[in-house]
Amino acid sequence: MGLVLATVLAIGVYGTIHGIRMYRADAKLPGDLVVALEIGASRTSAVGSGIDRLGMRWAPLVLRMMGPRAVDRKRRQIDLAGNPGGLTIDRYAARRAVYGVLGFFGAFTTIIRGEILLTLLLIAFGLFWIEVGIWSAVRVRKEHIERTLPDFLDVLAVVVSAGLGFRQALERVAEKYEGPWADELSITLRQMDMGVSRRQAFDELRKRNDSEQVGMFVTALQQGEELGAPIVDTLIQIANDMRRADAQNARRKAAKAVPKATFAVTSFLLPGTLVLLTVGFVYGADVDFSFLTGE
Secondary structure, eight states: OHHHHHHHHHHHHHHHHHHHHHHHSOOOOOHHHHHHHHTGGGGSOHHHHHHHHHHGGGHHHHHHHHOHHHHHHHHHHHHHTTOGGGOOHHHHHHHHHHHHHHHHHHHHHHHHTTOHHHHHHHHHHHHHHHHHHHHHHHHHHHHHHHHHHHHHHHHHHHHHHTTOOHHHHHHHHHTTOOSHHHHHHHHHHHHHHTTOOHHHHHHHHHHTOOOHHHHHHHHHHHHHHHHTOOHHHHHHHHHHHHHHHHHHHHHHHHHHHHHHHHHHIIIIIHHHHHHHHHHHHHHHHTOOOHHHHTO
């Protein structure tokens, strides 16, 4: 046992020294990782930036192991998450390498001591910790956009009806909003400033967001433009349709929640209440149970 612990300690010391040497050495970084470390550094924490620097050398290896298709899917998922904390595909690969090494090294040390549960938790940490953050960011971002969009369309319709053109009204209203939807509008406006057509810019907006309401907004906007419908009427109609869809979704969620609540009540609350009532009744009646024990 002493030999095993000495071996683990030696590996840990060697890994620490090797990591410090690699951290201090100059290395050519991938393109978007340079952007993430230099420009996007203000969007992440000091711990996140340190993890990125530790794992930057292994980022290309992780991407090669993932394969082109998996990299494309992950890049798409990061875009849907809104690049939280300045996350890019190379920064994701760097963190995946660091978390993987930490998780599996920790699992190796705990499996020696026979701690199976902790070993499984450390393996899960190495494999899925960064994935959990991305999945959570995708869900939160989607909910925020769908909650903001109807009110945004109402305000946009009022500004357009006041006499501003759609492009100017979109920019004016976008300045008053914060969060992921404002970021998406800023990207769309920047694309149009660079010469991209309005139709193509909104098509890209739909691709960057896995939201039915955003798709509904872009589709109705493009159809209204093709048919020559007044933009104000189109915006108001889209907002009403979104609120109607939200109400239907709320009713469906409520309908699903009723059986779950009923199951919880009948399975846990009702038996527990009966046990408490029975114990209280027996205790209050001062029943003598000595005949059960023979005393």
